[in-house]
Amino acid sequence: MTDPTTNPTESNPKPYQRLRNLVLALVAVLLSATLVWGLQTETGVSSLETQAAQATPLEVALNNGKPTLMEFYANWCTSCQAMAKDLGEVKADYGNQVNFAMLNVDNTKWLPEVLRYRVDGIPHFVYFNSQGEAIAQTIGEQPKSVLKADLEALIAQQTLPYANQTGKVSAFQAKVKPQSGEDPRSHGGS
Template sequence: MSENTSSGVGVNGLRNLVIALVAIALSVTLVLGLQTSANSESLEAQAQNSTPLEVAVSNGKPTLMEFYANWCTSCQAMAGDMATLKQEYGNDINFVMLNVDNTKWLPEVLRYQVDGIPHFVFLDQDGSAIASTIGEQPLSIFQKNLTALINNNPLPYANSQGITSQLKNANPIIEGNQDNPRDHG
């Protein structure tokens, strides 16, 4: 007689079922891992293609400035929506991305009081800050805010806060100063 159990499933069949379940679990894990790294790469690609800050504040177009970091899960989660917004509004609005881990942007981090990311600052045509939002925001909220920004109207969902990632102390000493301006203790 063969290696059948009382339920009619052989040992080989059970082994094959376990192997199949393990393969499915590994596949799902791999796909989820690739999505996270794809979003991170997407942030880098978007940053490379964003409008330089010095151009944005002088070209007469309103601006959405995003303070982000590659390790920020909220920034990664919004990367797809931000790419959609850039396609939809890119002709009318500057999209600027400033990485908070780059000390080059420390003056802007301090000026715009960035203490959580993603942090978005809306600038009018003259380059003056008129509103901000912090954290993950739904695409529809951004669309309404950007439409209002283009039309020079008050932003309906400005100065709001969603889910944020706290800034990491990635650069503990900046230019010889023992105090880090990102420490809020």
């Protein structure tokens, strides 16, 4: 005789219940794996924050005898975000031959560089030779093929084929103005 307080299906589940439990377990595993992969992708090499954290400090980049690509960017910049994946791939390909320095325009620490290189749209790239001298600039979104061609020319110490080009930019105005009242871009002129 069976005990009326126990459910016979609890101790001996039917085959369809086992299959259902197995499917639920597999779905849970797949969803977990997808979530983990998604989080890793979002914080991977292509994110601006990750790239900035891995960038060569400007002082080191301009003094270590390697050519440098300096990028002015901001986390809110849609053009910067659009280029992040391609730039991450380019940095992975050329990181042993070229320094990659990233300067966030929202950080007032970089105001002298923002003014020196006349940053009024981002992304803004400045190319430096191995002696730390600025030799070219580009502004705005650049296709990966253009970046690669310019970096290969930079490494070979040749004229950059796509330098001084302007692509799509995000407008930028410095939050802080020079205190002297004179624009350092005027070079003392009126």
